[in-house]
Amino acid sequence: MPLIDPSVVDLSRLQFALTALYHFLFVPLTLGMTFILCAMETTYVITGKEIYKEMTHFWGKLFGINFAIGVATGLTMEFEFGTNWxxxxxxxxxxxxxxLAIEGLMAFFMESTFIGLMFFGWDRLSKPGHLAVTYLTALGSNLSALWILIANGFMQNPQGASFDADTMRMQFNSFVSLVFSEDAQAKFVHTSIAGFVTGALFVMGISAFYLLRKQHVALAARSFRLASVFGIISSLAVVTLGDALGRLDYLVQPTKIAAIEGLWEDSNAHGSATAAPWLLFALPNDAAQTNIAEIGVPYVLTPLITHSLDTPIPGLLTLEQQAGPRILNGIKAINALQQYGVTHDAASLATFKQYENDMGYGFLAQKNAPNQDLTQITPANQDAIVAQTEKDTIPNVFATFWAFRIMMFLGFYFVVLFAFAAYYSLRNELEKHPLLLKAALWSIPLPILACEFGWITAEAGRQPWSVYGWLPTFQAASSHPVGYMVFSLIGFAALYSAFIAAELYLMFKFARLGPQDHHAEPTVGGGATMFGKPQVADKSWQ
Amino acid sequence: MELYVVLKVIWAVLLGVLFCGLAVMVGMDMGVGTLLNFVGKTDKERRVALNIIGPHWDGNQVWFILGGGAIFAAFPTLYATSFSVFYVVMILLLFSMIMRPVAFEYRSKADGSWRGIWDIAFLISGALPMIVYGAAFGNVMEGVGYHYGWTGQYFQDESFLSYLLNPFAVMCGVLSLSLSIAQGGTMLMLRGEEPIYGRARKAAIGGSIAAVILFAVGGLWVSHLNGFAFTAPVDPNMPATPLTGQTVAVQAGAWMNNYHTYPLLWALPILGFVGMLGNLLMNAAGKPVVAWWSGALAWVGVIFTTGGSMFPFLMPCTTNPNQSLTVWNATGSEYNLGWMLFFALVFTPAIIAYTSWCYYVMRGKVKLSSITDDSHSY
Amino acid sequence: MGKLFKFIGLAAALALAIFLAVVTGDFGAWYFAWLVGTTMIVLIASASAVMFDTQESNSKGEV
Incomplete structure (x- = not known):
């Protein structure tokens, strides 16, 4: 069997991470903005006030600029599994x-068909008809998040499939376990609501910008109110779901939770687990397998993770040692499987079945075996290979630890920010708090950042696995020449940089232009308003 | 016949349907993109052309995404192998495809040379994907060089240059481009007025003439091409793995075997020609609605002609023919195919219903004046 | 006739909502929470905007 080139695997990982993180810059805003547009249009349909239609138009235009790149970069994701993995x-x-296929059938068609009507159908549909179209667009975009996270849930905690030795792959055996996997559920709600927070802060921040400059005040104040209330509920929900996900990781991905918490030794290594500190700050050193410096809050870790007072949490060093026997079993499993592939005999199948649940650890050892061939492992070199592989069973602790912390600190910051914003907005005292408005404006990129770090926590923390416990990332990549990878990486980098430059240019341009100006002067900015005839603005709020 | 075999065959047919949906709907938009600089001499004319498909391109593009997802699920090994084998070409396809949504949304949002850049993007993102789409079929018919390791990991045996510089594949690519130009031109006639209407008519007629010629040439070429055939009986109910169970030989003219065995299949290429000629004549007669449906039939004819000649082969292998991917060895499991069929049966009617409704709501001509007065987005 | 269609449409939407609630309530508590929570977030946000208008007209009335 030809050798797997580690540099090609690394380049494939780099490309996937870059394209996924880039795609994910735009997705959360889409998930949230669509439902915020729903709320705005609902208000319009209920109250019949033109200003809410104006509001839906204006924010819809900014949403459209964002949506286009989201769609474009999503194409890459759908095909990259085949091209690189x-x-x-x-x-x-x-x-x-x-x-993924159901996502296309159920969600993408819905989202993409109705978004055309949402933008172009204002004059052709009745008020409730158009409102229904907006809701269907929002539902469609969030359903697509649902299905992709069901797929991701399978990578985190493989449920609903079993390995089949005849076809050498995992075969689907339970639709219900796949779709209702707890990982998929919590992850979907967490991600979708994180999008709500992103959208709410986007609307609130730009509204704050207008309020600070005393422009478009009527529209901005109403948008601010709506977004801040939308945001405070959402940000609380995100934190709740974050806790649910953490507990789930503790149950099914012990290496990830230990890396997230920078926990090298068991939580009860120094006395009882109850007093174990939750690390506020630490500098994990992956090479030395210890934290160089740490500041912790005692009595928090155990109840936070285990939802109990004294259950010990295994540390990374313990988890490495526990992997040892599984690696030995895995090697037996893979060797038996290879034998079975040639002979199709009952004996090797029986051997394989005996160690089947550890086969992923056998794959993991392949990287360290002579010539990546497990059959070349002898009693003489076995211990060294197993020891080396044990160290491979945990993720990069520094990255996981800090990605999680940045995400979490930001999450709590959003709760505080939205709480103040909603409070002062409900009391109509925003103009007395310019600092809050400035904070809202400058915080616009932060939820996107938090989403990116959330992705890193989930996916870097899953390493070394691409399917937790079954298939290491090292084995998963396509066997391309390095040149192919350089070609595609350079291309993606160039195209994506051009896109983000164009997007930011237009975003700033239209945000600065504000809601009325492009209606008053349709030829500015290409004469295009997204929604048909310019509306004559209601003077009462200007 | 066992249920698994029935499901395999159903999904092979659905794969063809998917390719047709992709070709008709995305091909139409691609044709408009390719023709943009030809049918629109001024900026306003170009905007009219873009707004003709403006409300629909995003929904149409989902056929492309669904194509990726459905092949992934229903033919995992085909998805895993074909996309990697054609890596450089696939990446070029992706680069050109991802320009298009951005071009639609951004072109009209600023002035001057900005628009010129996006016009070039429309040309590239219209023509290149259609050429790649057709060329992929051509390459697959000629066979591809790869083999599998014992785990099912694929390894490539050929350089990407052999896919780019393959005359038969290039011809297939041009055929696909011509059909998309015919279909895109027809759509522009349907919703556009003079001068766009007249220019689009010229282009559409040119496209269908080219398609008729290329389809005929392609048919003759295929009858002399190296095809693939089983040399020992195959169990269609076999576990879906390319590693064992098939013996395959390369034979000149083998792609005509199915047509010799089942002469009824000749209806497929005839359907293709009827569609192309119908598109040609109806556009000449100024009846774009009938022409549009004829153009769609032409695609169905061309794609199922290819499928009919290759069945059950999906992606034959030149360097290790026994590991050729076929309908029997590249599908998902029975359980998976069953669930997917369920979802396809539930959602396809819904998709057809609301897509038609969307076209119905947006019906009517897009006028030059409507761009300046009503100022739609693109 | 139009009323009948409207009635049938609304009844179908209601039936779908009940079906979804039962299925997600049984199998997926978080999905259920999302359905209810999102509806709630959208409606409360919308209500808060309506409240803004009420506050505004009240304060105008006082002056």
Whole structure:
């Protein structure tokens, strides 16, 4: 079997991470903005006041600028599993591809068809008809998040499929376990609501900008009110779901939770687990397998993670040692499987079945075996290989620890920011608090940042696995020449940089232009308003 | 016949349907993109052309995404292998495809040379994907060089240059481009007025003439091409793995075997020609609605002609023919195919219903004046 | 006739909502929470905007 080139695996990972993180710059805003537009248009339909229609138009235009790149970069994601993760696609395509296909059938068609009507159908649909279209667009975009996170849930905690030795892949066996996997559920709600927070802060921040400059005050104050209330509920929900996800990781991905918490030794290594500190700050050193410096708050960790007072949490060093026997079993499993592939005999199948649940650890050892061949492991070199592989079973602690902390600190910051914003907005005292308005304006990029770090926590923390416990990332990549990867990486970097430059240019341009100006002067900015005839603005609020 | 075999065959047919949906709907938009600089001499004319498909391109593009997802789920090994084997070409396709949504949304939002840049983006993102789409079919018919390791990991045996510089594949690419130009031109006639209407008519007629010629040439070429055939009986109910269970030989003219065995299949290429000629004549007669449906039939004819000649092969392998991907060895599991079929049966009627409704709501001509007065977005 | 269609449409939407609530309530508590929570967030946000208008007209009335 030809060797897997580690540099190609690394480049594939780099490309996937860059394209996914880039795609994810735009997705949360789409998830949230669509429902905020729903809220605005609902108000319009209920009250019949033109200003809410104006509001839906204006924010819809900014939303459209964002949506286009989200769609474009989403194309890359749908195809990158095949172009760069061939072995992965072969190994789990039977179960992982299904939610992606359903996503297309159920969600993308809905979202993409109705978004055309949402932008172009104002004059052709009745008020409730158009409102229904807006709701369907919002539902469609969030349903697509649902299905992709069901797929991701399978990578985190593989449920609903089992390995089949005849086809050498995981085969789908339970639709219900796949779709209702707890990981998928909590992850979907967490991600979708994180999008709500992103959208709310986007609307609130730009409204704050207008309020600070005393422009478009009527529209901005109403938008601010709506977004701040939308945001305070959402930000609380995100934190709740974050806790649910953490507990789930503790149950099914012990290496991830230990890395998130920078926990090298068991939580009860120094006395009882009850007093174990939750680290506020630490500098994990992956090479030395210890934290160089740490500041912790005692008595927080155990109840936070385990939802109990004295259950010990295993540390990374313990988890590494526990992997040892599984690696030995995994090597037996893979060798038996390879034998079975040639002979199809009952004996090797029986051996494989005996160690089947550890086969992923055998794959993991392949990287360290002579010539990446497990059959070349002898009693002489076995201990060294197992020891080396044990160290490979945990993720990069520094990255996971800090990605999680930045996300979490930001999450709590949003709760505080929205609480103040909603409070002062409800009391109509915003103009007395310019600092709050400035904070809202400058915080616009922060939820997007938090989402990115959330992605890093979830996916870097899952390493070394692409499918937790079954398929290491190292095995999952396509066997391309390095040149192919350089070509595609350079291309993506160039195209995506051009896109983000164009997006930011237009975003700033239209945000600065504000809601009325482009209606008053349709030829400015290309004469295009997204929503048909310019509305004559209601003078009472100007 | 066992349920699994039935499901495999159903999904092979659905794969064809998916390719047709993609070709008709995305091909139409691509045709408009390719023709943009030809049918629109001024900026306003170009905007009219773009707004003709403006409300629909995003929904149409989902056929492309669904194509990726459905192949991933229903034919995991095909998805895993084909996208990696054609890596450089696939990446070029992606680069050109991802320009298009951005071009639609951004073109009209600023002035001057900004628009010129996006006009070039429309040309590239219209023509290149259609050429790649057709060329992929051509390359697959000629066979691809790869083999599998014992885990099912694929390894490539050929350089990407052999896919780019393959005359038969290039011809297939041009055929696909011509059909998309015919279909895009027809759509512009449907919703556009003079002068766009007249220019689009010229382009559409040119496109269908080219398509008729290329389809005929392609048919003759295929009858001399190296095809693939089983040399020992295959169990269609076999576990879906390319590693064992098939013996395949390369034979000149083997792609005509199905047509010799089942002469009824000749209806497919005839359907293709009827569609192309119908598109040609109806556009000449100024009846774009009938022409549009004829153009769609032409795609169905061309794609199912290819499928009919290759069945059950999906992606034959030149360097290791026994590991060729076929309908029997590249599908998902029975359980998976069953669930997918359920979802396809539930959602496809819904998709057709609301897509039609969307076209119905947006019906009517897009006028030059409507761009300046009503100022739609693109 | 139009009323009948409207009635049938609304009844179908209601039936779908009940079906979804039962399925997600049984199998997926978080999905259920999302359905209810999102509806709630949208409606409360919308209500808060309506409240803004009320506050504004009240304060105008006082002056």
């Amino acid at each position: 061939s072995m992965y696609s072969h190994f789990v395509g039977d179960v992982f591809g299904t939610p």
